[in-house]
Structure formats: structure tokens, C-alpha cells
Amino acid sequence: MANLASNFVGIRSPNPFWLASAPPTDKEYNVRRAFEAGWGGVVWKTLGLDPHIVNVNGPRYGAIWGADRRLLGLNNIELITDRPLQVNLDEIVAVKRDFPDRAVVVSLMVPCEEEPWKFILPLVEATGADGVELNFGCPHGMSERGMGSAVGQVPEYIEMVTRWVKANTRMPVIVKLTPNITDIRKPATAAKAGGADAVSLINTINSITGVDLDLFAPEPTIDGRGAHGGYCGPAVKPIALNMVAEIARSSDLRGLPISGIGGVTTWRDAAEFLALGAGNVQVCTAAMTYGFRIVQEMISGLSDYLDAKEMSLSDLVGRAVPNVCDWKDLNLNAVSKAHIHQDLCIKCGRCYAACEDTSHQAIAMLPGRVFEVKDDECVACNLCVNVCPVENCITMERMAPGSVDPRTGRVVSPDYANWTTHPNNPLATAAE
Amino acid sequence: MDTPIMGASSGTESGITAGRLPSDTYAANFADLHPPFDVHEARVAADRCYFCHDAPCVTACPTAIDIPLFIRQIATGTPDASAKTILSQNILGGMCGRVCPTETLCEQACVRELAEGKPVEIGRLQRYATDHLQQRGIHPFTRAAPTGRRVAVVGAGPAGLSCAHRLAMKGHEVALLDASAKAGGLNEYGIATYKTTNGFARAEVEWLLKIGGITLRNGFVLGRDATLEDLRKDYDAVFLGVGLAATNGLDIPGLDLWGIDDAVDFIATLRQSDPAQVPIGRDVVVIGGGMTAVDAAVQAKLLGAANVTLAYRGPQSRMKASRYEQDLAAAKGVHVLHEAVPVEVEGTGAVAAVVFERLGEQVRIPADQLLLAIGQRLVPEGLPDTQGGKIAVDAVGRTSLSGVWAGGDCASGGDDLTVTAVAQGRDAAEDIHRSLMR
Incomplete structure (x- = not known):
């Protein structure tokens, strides 16, 4: 079994699976259950100054579902902790004392002034916590009061606050980023400039999960009205993966540790975040959907994968980053064609409908419901693969160099060539 | 020549009599074979439909209902629209959702049957939609202007x-x-x-x-x-x-004995009666190989007959009852006998046994009731x-x-x-x- 022990900016945990700052890490009772279930660490739900905030008394969550009510996306309007500061601090002390091998990081959100940070940081340090995470991401409620994503959307504020925090604590500082911006590298750069030890991302995405078509109100609805919430869960994973990769492959940010967050539901999701440069992952929605026991599947799955690949955890981190590139760098001489494996085809015809109606008319429907790719029309767009209900029934087959692409009539070149040198590119640099 | 005796005798009373079972068991025995879907079951079942292009299930349906469309309308929470899709092609879509041999029609053609041996449950989904509309008494069609014809x-x-x-x-x-x-x-x-x-x-x-x-x-x-x-x-x-209107007859000795009925009449009587009041034999033989024969044999068993034998003169492959119906009969405890050609009904006054010739041997099956389901004309x-x-x-x-x-x-x-x-x-x-x- 692979060794999953993790060291993230000096914070040690028996595995790289942490629970994100969120309802599951709201109090001692939950965190104890999480550690007993096997989680490597937690980021304690965000602390603030007293008097503590209050939450709504109506629904805090909304959701979208797939088949069989499988929860695909969750939206929440819960705020930071709604319990007194000292209660949380005392509980952190007790948990850390009983679980010294686990990571306990404390999420913080106080007003955008140095004094509150100077006040709260020593209190957290005294608990024995391993680090702090600055909540610059929460997109609902707190942002209306100048905190959370209101800070995270202004790089200058991020840098300023991070600098204050670094100046007032010896603990590692993780800056949690909001995805509700246009370029994730800007806030990450600010965090780095302020001295952050790491960034964590993504926080939740501004969202309305639905509209009640009888009340004509957004969901979740409280007394006939609704406010936007923060979206999370499996549906946001692709957005999170891209933002993690954007930071990981940025030359200016290279080496900035990343804690990956956003829809991690299985070991495979976690491995994907790690491969794109995250040093560990944080989980919330999957635990809220299935309970804490899912971590056992994550541990066994990641361990088996690393064993099968004969890799260590650190070998995996960032392994896919060199292969993330800009569109202009893609090899235009790599020619593929879709191929339908007739032995696996169940003759539903979805590939045909998709290609005929919405793509390149590159699939023929032959007598007996036999579907075949027309190589002289196929642009290898992959839509047929994506809509086919049978895994591996349709595959993309790379054409061998030297063969003739029947669609273009051109010989497939063995050489790499991209848009930057293509004759149709007005800005092309002559390839000589 | 010794003839093997098929079917063990039970301790229950012989002869044709009603009320063989405890009175509270009839309701369960004659309850829906395929209970209706609830809302969630219907959504899950509907989600399994792939919305095939030029769907094979539609081709297989004699009334050509747009099955992918009606299932999608269920999946999107509009069962009444779904029902209208069904009923516009098949005004008895409610009954067909219940009684169609879907296993040889739409569900046999379903690509999921090919893929995994488990088709989308089209029949039950159809019933879900039509029940939703009809149980509230909604009739979604209106008449054109009178033609005078x-x-x-x-x-x-x-x-x-x-x-x-x-x-x-x-x-x-x-x-x-x-x-x-x-x-x-x-x-x-x-x-x-x-x-x-x-x-x-x-x-x-x-x-x-x-x-x-x-x-x-x-x-x-x-x-x-x-x-x-x-x-x-x-x-x-x-x-x-x-x-x-007429049923086919047999031409063998003993058909004048008491205890011989047309399966069609037996089924009709049962449909119009409280099952507890319908008399049934202890040892029942049904002759035939179609749906009527299976319906009669299974219901004889459900009425409390101890031994029910369904005897068909040809091989299994020629039985008109679908394989699903045959399996249903077997699951309900009906003994199915193929290649059994009836020769004689024995008895004095009332039926005592039915004799068949089967693969060169005489087979004598004790019976106090014989139901004939050998076709209508x-x-x-x-x-x-x-x-x-x-x-x-x-x-x-x-x-x-x-x-x-x-x-x-x-x-x-x-x-x-x-x-x-x-x-x-x-x-x-x-x-x-x-x-x-x-």
C-alpha cells in the first residue's frame, strides 16, 4: 500500500484528504467523527469576531440532481461560524490534543483592518492549530459586509491582508481564492506577493440553482425570496481543475503550493487535482452527500493507483502540468478519426443524431441500424464519443503519418506544427 | 402399460369448489402483476431511456407510439403531456401498458435489452403516464365539427x-x-x-x-x-x-364428462366475480399453448388448485404464449408439459384424469377439472x-x-x-x- 503521508507547507497529515472549511467542520463533534473516519486533516469552519453572525432560519442549501436524484451540484448560503469565538477555540484545543497526527487548519475571516487580525491570530496560535486559511472566497452574505470574496476580488486587498497575517503569526498561511473573478492568476499573484505559503481553490461560485415556477422566486427560497449562494460539488470540478492548472503552469507562480478544492468526490477526482499541481485536496460536498466514510474509498483508490503506477504521492503532484498548454500550441498535424466498434454498438443511434443534426454529417446509418463513420467527413470532434452510452464503443484513432486524410486529401505529416506557424494565421511566423 | 402419475395429490379436498384459500389471500394473489410506478420510480426508469434516433421500440409498437418522446415527458415532470403523446396514437394506451406482451414488442426492441438484457420498462412507464391523466378524469381530446355522417x-x-x-x-x-x-x-x-x-x-x-x-x-x-x-x-x-365468438373443440373421448370448461368462459367468470367465490378443482389440467391457456393455468393456481398442468401438443418453440408468460406460469407453480397430445378424458360422471400421448408414451394426469384453451374462431x-x-x-x-x-x-x-x-x-x-x- 502506497504511503499517502502528506506534508503540505510543513503541515503533516497521514493522507492528503482534508475536509474543507464548511459545515462539516463546524464543531468538535463533527471533526472528531471525521478524524475517526480517517480524514487526514480539516480546515475548521471560518471563525470571525464576536458577536458571532446569525444564519437564516430557512433553507441554506439548494441543489441540482442527475438521474436517481444523484446530487450533482450544491449551493449554500450559510455564513461563517454562528457560535462564539471562544467556544470554537476551546474545541480546537481539545480536538488537536486528541488527534495530534492530523492537520487542523483554522479558517479566518475578520474585517479588512490590521487590528482584528492582530487580535485573532494569537488566539488561534494558542490552540495548537497547524495553520490558518484566509477566507477570501465566501461569495454570499459576508461579501456584502466587505469580507470574503469582496476581499478576494481585489488583488491589492489580498496582498495587504496576507502581509498583515504573515507579520503577526508564525503559522503557515493559506489564502483561499474565489473563482468569481476573470483571471485566477491575479489574486494568486497577490497572495504570493503578500507572502502566502500556499493558495487553496476554488471557493464556491455565485449561483442560483433554480427558480420556483409557482412562486417565481430563486431557489433556495426563504419567505418568497432568494439570494445567490455559493455553488460546489461535482458540477464545479472542471472549473476548479482549470483554475488550479492556470496557477500551476504560470511561470510567475511556479512552485506556489496549491490546496485543490472543488467537487472532489472520489479518489480519481483527487488524483486529477494532484496531477494538475495540487499538493493536497479539500473535500466538502461529497462528505455532505454521503457522510465521512467516503474517505476510505479515497485512501484505497489513490493508494492502489499509485502502486499500480509505481509512483509516490509526490511523483503524482504536478505530473500533468507540463501537458497543459494554450490552444495555439496544439499539434494541428495530429489527425484522428472516430471509429465505431460494431461489437459494442447497441444501435441507439445517438451518435448519428448528434453528428447529423449538430455536427459534420460524418456518420452513416446503414440498413439494420448499423452506424459507420464516414472518414471523408469526420473531423474527430469527439461528440459521438461523448454522447455514446457505451464506454469505449466509439474511440478516436490517430491516423498514421504518411497516410492520406480522406477528408482533406492531404498526407498526414509526422511533424508537429501548430497555429503559430499555420499559413491561415495572419500573425504566423514563417516556419523556415 | 403403466402410465406415470404426474402431480402429487394434496391433503386438500378433491372436486371443484370455491374458497380453497384463506379469504385474505385472494386480494394479494390477484393484485397487480406489475404494480404501478411511484413518482420517483418513474423518473428513474424514464432516465434509462437513451432517446434513440429512429427508435426501434417505436418500430416494434403496432400503434407506433412515440416512445422516446413520452418517456422524456415523464422524465421532465410532465406526465399528462406524456399521456397525450401515447393516447393520440393508441386511445387504449392505459390497457396496453398493462397487457401488451412488451417482452416481444417494444421492450424486446429496446437497445438496452441488447446492451444489458434489461430494457427500459416501457409498459410500466406508459401506464404511469396514462394513469396520471385518466385517474383525474381528464379527457384530452375534443371532437371536430359535426359531419352529419x-x-x-x-x-x-x-x-x-x-x-x-x-x-x-x-x-x-x-x-x-x-x-x-x-x-x-x-x-x-x-x-x-x-x-x-x-x-x-x-x-x-x-x-x-x-x-x-x-x-x-x-x-x-x-x-x-x-x-x-x-x-x-x-x-x-x-x-x-x-x-x-366461438371456441375450438377437441375430438377425443370423454368430453361429455362433468368438470370440463372453456378457458375463455373460466377467465370471463373470474373477471366478473369475487375470486373467493369462483370454484376451482384441486387437480386442474389446461390444454393449450397460448396466452389464454397461461392466463387460465396461472389463475387456477392463484385460486388454490394444488396441481395445475398446462399441456401443449407441440414443442415449446411453437407455443404462442411468450417466453415471459411461460416463465410466469412456471414461477407460479404451473407444471408445463410440452409435446403432450390429448387422447382421452377418463372418469365416470366427472373428470378423473386426462390421458396424453407424449413422446411415444401414455401419460395419465389425474384431474378433477379440465380447461380447454385451444383457440377461438x-x-x-x-x-x-x-x-x-x-x-x-x-x-x-x-x-x-x-x-x-x-x-x-x-x-x-x-x-x-x-x-x-x-x-x-x-x-x-x-x-x-x-x-x-x-
């Missing part, structure tokens, strides 16, 4: 009901004439109780008649109350959906020309007589299924309409 529809079974509804929708006045006390034909009298529970057949007819413009007359016997010639004179067109007197024992019709139901159409079991070309009868009735109505409006 009058059509006689003889037989209020699936073909006649389907034809009458479509004609009424087109604005014609329909006289729906049926010999029985209740409309519905085999839906009312000829299908196993557990396939259509809680008086559904009757409720469906009442719902169908809400279209208006249809006058139902029960107790009308063609040839007695009016001849076909009379009807041709009195109406602008006639549709015959008279079914197969047309009574051709006073009807248009026949072909192969049925009224000869073309693709749209036209007979040898001008102004006379036919469909359902009495007409050539069908396969004696409810759904086929509905399709023929509907298509004949369309052709009648075209003829009348020319």
Missing part, C-alpha cells in the same frame, strides 16, 4: 372502441353496438385479473366515451337484432370488430368474405363489401393482440373518414 361500429372491444373514438373525434356520429352486458370486449372479459385490476377496463371505457358522439348499445347481437345488410342501409359506414355467417377463417381485409381494413370495414381479432392480418386491434380500429376509422368526406 353516422357510422355503426359492431363490437366494443379494443378494435371497436379505438375505431369509435377516432370517428367521434373526426365529428361523426357513432353507434357502438355490443353483444355483452358491458363494453370492453376481451379487455373486460378475456384478460387475467392480475393484469388489469380494480375495474380498470370499465373505467377506461367510460373515460374513452367522454369524447362524446358515441352511443353505446349493449345486448346487441348482429344477425339477431339487425343484419349487416340492415346496418349498411341505416348507416353511412359499418365497422366490424366482432372478435372470435370466427362465426362467419352473415359477414363479408373470409380468408384463412377471418374476415378478409386490406391494409386499411376494407372488406369485400363496400362501406364495411373490419379490424381486431375477427379480421385477417392481425396477431390477436389488444394493441394490434387498437391499431386496426384506428386505421380503419381514418380510412372511413377519408371515404365519407370525399
Whole structure:
């Protein structure tokens, strides 16, 4: 079994699976259950100054579902902790004392002034916590009061606050980023400039999960009205993966540790975040959907994968980053064609409908419901693969160099060539 | 020569008697074979549909219901729209969702059957949608402006009901004439109780008649109350959906013994009765190989018969009952015997045993009740020309007589299924309409 022990900016945990700052890490009772279930660490739900905030008394969550009510996306309007500061601090002390091998990081959100940070940081340090995470991401409620994503959307504020925090604590500082911006590298750069030890991302995405078509109100609805919430869960994973990769492959940010967050539901999701440069992952929605026991599947799955690949955890981190590139760098001489494996085809015809109606008319429907790719029309767009209900029934087959692409009539070149040198590119640099 | 004795005798009383079971078991025995989906089950089942291009299930459906569309309408929470999709093609979609042999029609063609041996449950989904609409009494169709034309529809079974509804929708006045006390034909009298529970057949007819413009007359016997010639004179067109009124017989010794019934009559009696009041033998033999034989054998078992043998003269491959129905019979404890040719019914006064010749041997099966399900046939007197024992019709139901159409079991070309009868009735109505409006 692979060794999953993790060291993230000096914070040690028996595995790289942490629970994100969120309802599951709201109090001692939950965190104890999480550690007993096997989680490597937690980021304690965000602390603030007293008097503590209050939450709504109506629904805090909304959701979208797939088949069989499988929860695909969750939206929440819960705020930071709604319990007194000292209660949380005392509980952190007790948990850390009983679980010294686990990571306990404390999420913080106080007003955008140095004094509150100077006040709260020593209190957290005294608990024995391993680090702090600055909540610059929460997109609902707190942002209306100048905190959370209101800070995270202004790089200058991020840098300023991070600098204050670094100046007032010896603990590692993780800056949690909001995805509700246009370029994730800007806030990450600010965090780095302020001295952050790491960034964590993504926080939740501004969202309305639905509209009640009888009340004509957004969901979740409280007394006939609704406010936007923060979206999370499996549906946001692709957005999170891209933002993690954007930071990981940025030359200016290279080496900035990343804690990956956003829809991690299985070991495979976690491995994907790690491969794109995250040093560990944080989980919330999957635990809220299935309970804490899912971590056992994550541990066994990641361990088996690393064993099968004969890799260590650190070998995996960032392994896919060199292969993330800009569109202009893609090899235009790599020619593929879709191929339908007739032995696996169940003759539903979805590939045909998709290609005929919405793509390149590159699939023929032959007598007996036999579907075949027309190589002289196929642009290898992959839509047929994506809509086919049978895994591996349709595959993309790379054409061998030297063969003739029947669609273009051109010989497939063995050489790499991209848009930057293509004759149709007005800005092309002559390839000589 | 010794003949093997099939079926162990039980401690229960021999002879034909009612109330063999504790009174509280009948309701469970005759409950829905396929219970209705609840909302969540329907959503999950609907989500399994791939919305195939040119879907094979639609091709396999004799009424060509747009199955992917109606399933998608269920999946998106609009079951009434789904029901309208179904009923616009098949006005008896509620009954067909219950009794269609989907395992040899739409569900056999489902690509998921090919992929994983587990098709989308189209029949149950269809019932979910139609029940949703019909249980609230909503009739989603309206009549066109009156045409002033009058059509006689003889037989209020699936073909006649389907034809009458479509004609009424087109604005014609329909006289729906049926010999029985209740409309519905085999839906009312000829299908196993557990396939259509809680008086559904009757409720469906009442719902169908809400279209208006249809006058139902029960107790009308063609040839007695009016001849076909009379009807041709009195109406602008006639549709015959008279079914197969006679049953085939056997020609073996002993058929005059007490305890021998037509399976068709047995099923009809059961459908119109409290099961606890229906007499059944302890050792029942059913002769036949079709759906009627299976319905009779299974229900004999459900009524408390200790031993039920379903004997078919040919090999299993030639049985007209679907494999699903055969498996159902076996699962209910019916002993199925293939290649068993009846030779003689033994007994003094009442049936005591049925003797078969099977693979060169004599097989003697003790029995106190014998049910015959060896097919039904047309009574051709006073009807248009026949072909192969049925009224000869073309693709749209036209007979040898001008102004006379036919469909359902009495007409050539069908396969004696409810759904086929509905399709023929509907298509004949369309052709009648075209003829009348020319």
C-alpha cells in the first residue's frame, strides 16, 4: 500500500484528504467523527469576531440532481461560524490534543483592518492549530459586509491582508481564492506577493440553482425570496481543475503550493487535482452527500493507483502540468478519426443524431441500424464519443503519418506544427 | 402399460369448489402483476431511456407510439403531456401498458435489452403516464365539427372502441353496438385479473366515451337484432370488430364428462366475480399453448388448485404464449408439459384424469377439472368474405363489401393482440373518414 503521508507547507497529515472549511467542520463533534473516519486533516469552519453572525432560519442549501436524484451540484448560503469565538477555540484545543497526527487548519475571516487580525491570530496560535486559511472566497452574505470574496476580488486587498497575517503569526498561511473573478492568476499573484505559503481553490461560485415556477422566486427560497449562494460539488470540478492548472503552469507562480478544492468526490477526482499541481485536496460536498466514510474509498483508490503506477504521492503532484498548454500550441498535424466498434454498438443511434443534426454529417446509418463513420467527413470532434452510452464503443484513432486524410486529401505529416506557424494565421511566423 | 402419475395429490379436498384459500389471500394473489410506478420510480426508469434516433421500440409498437418522446415527458415532470403523446396514437394506451406482451414488442426492441438484457420498462412507464391523466378524469381530446355522417361500429372491444373514438373525434356520429352486458370486449372479459385490476377496463371505457358522439348499445347481437345488410342501409359506414365468438373443440373421448370448461368462459367468470367465490378443482389440467391457456393455468393456481398442468401438443418453440408468460406460469407453480397430445378424458360422471400421448408414451394426469384453451374462431355467417377463417381485409381494413370495414381479432392480418386491434380500429376509422368526406 502506497504511503499517502502528506506534508503540505510543513503541515503533516497521514493522507492528503482534508475536509474543507464548511459545515462539516463546524464543531468538535463533527471533526472528531471525521478524524475517526480517517480524514487526514480539516480546515475548521471560518471563525470571525464576536458577536458571532446569525444564519437564516430557512433553507441554506439548494441543489441540482442527475438521474436517481444523484446530487450533482450544491449551493449554500450559510455564513461563517454562528457560535462564539471562544467556544470554537476551546474545541480546537481539545480536538488537536486528541488527534495530534492530523492537520487542523483554522479558517479566518475578520474585517479588512490590521487590528482584528492582530487580535485573532494569537488566539488561534494558542490552540495548537497547524495553520490558518484566509477566507477570501465566501461569495454570499459576508461579501456584502466587505469580507470574503469582496476581499478576494481585489488583488491589492489580498496582498495587504496576507502581509498583515504573515507579520503577526508564525503559522503557515493559506489564502483561499474565489473563482468569481476573470483571471485566477491575479489574486494568486497577490497572495504570493503578500507572502502566502500556499493558495487553496476554488471557493464556491455565485449561483442560483433554480427558480420556483409557482412562486417565481430563486431557489433556495426563504419567505418568497432568494439570494445567490455559493455553488460546489461535482458540477464545479472542471472549473476548479482549470483554475488550479492556470496557477500551476504560470511561470510567475511556479512552485506556489496549491490546496485543490472543488467537487472532489472520489479518489480519481483527487488524483486529477494532484496531477494538475495540487499538493493536497479539500473535500466538502461529497462528505455532505454521503457522510465521512467516503474517505476510505479515497485512501484505497489513490493508494492502489499509485502502486499500480509505481509512483509516490509526490511523483503524482504536478505530473500533468507540463501537458497543459494554450490552444495555439496544439499539434494541428495530429489527425484522428472516430471509429465505431460494431461489437459494442447497441444501435441507439445517438451518435448519428448528434453528428447529423449538430455536427459534420460524418456518420452513416446503414440498413439494420448499423452506424459507420464516414472518414471523408469526420473531423474527430469527439461528440459521438461523448454522447455514446457505451464506454469505449466509439474511440478516436490517430491516423498514421504518411497516410492520406480522406477528408482533406492531404498526407498526414509526422511533424508537429501548430497555429503559430499555420499559413491561415495572419500573425504566423514563417516556419523556415 | 403403466402410465406415470404426474402431480402429487394434496391433503386438500378433491372436486371443484370455491374458497380453497384463506379469504385474505385472494386480494394479494390477484393484485397487480406489475404494480404501478411511484413518482420517483418513474423518473428513474424514464432516465434509462437513451432517446434513440429512429427508435426501434417505436418500430416494434403496432400503434407506433412515440416512445422516446413520452418517456422524456415523464422524465421532465410532465406526465399528462406524456399521456397525450401515447393516447393520440393508441386511445387504449392505459390497457396496453398493462397487457401488451412488451417482452416481444417494444421492450424486446429496446437497445438496452441488447446492451444489458434489461430494457427500459416501457409498459410500466406508459401506464404511469396514462394513469396520471385518466385517474383525474381528464379527457384530452375534443371532437371536430359535426359531419352529419353516422357510422355503426359492431363490437366494443379494443378494435371497436379505438375505431369509435377516432370517428367521434373526426365529428361523426357513432353507434357502438355490443353483444355483452358491458363494453370492453376481451379487455373486460378475456384478460387475467392480475393484469388489469380494480375495474380498470370499465373505467377506461367510460373515460374513452367522454369524447362524446358515441352511443353505446349493449345486448346487441348482429344477425339477431339487425343484419349487416340492415346496418349498411341505416348507416353511412359499418365497422366490424366482432372478435372470435366461438371456441375450438377437441375430438377425443370423454368430453361429455362433468368438470370440463372453456378457458375463455373460466377467465370471463373470474373477471366478473369475487375470486373467493369462483370454484376451482384441486387437480386442474389446461390444454393449450397460448396466452389464454397461461392466463387460465396461472389463475387456477392463484385460486388454490394444488396441481395445475398446462399441456401443449407441440414443442415449446411453437407455443404462442411468450417466453415471459411461460416463465410466469412456471414461477407460479404451473407444471408445463410440452409435446403432450390429448387422447382421452377418463372418469365416470366427472373428470378423473386426462390421458396424453407424449413422446411415444401414455401419460395419465389425474384431474378433477379440465380447461380447454385451444383457440377461438370466427362465426362467419352473415359477414363479408373470409380468408384463412377471418374476415378478409386490406391494409386499411376494407372488406369485400363496400362501406364495411373490419379490424381486431375477427379480421385477417392481425396477431390477436389488444394493441394490434387498437391499431386496426384506428386505421380503419381514418380510412372511413377519408371515404365519407370525399
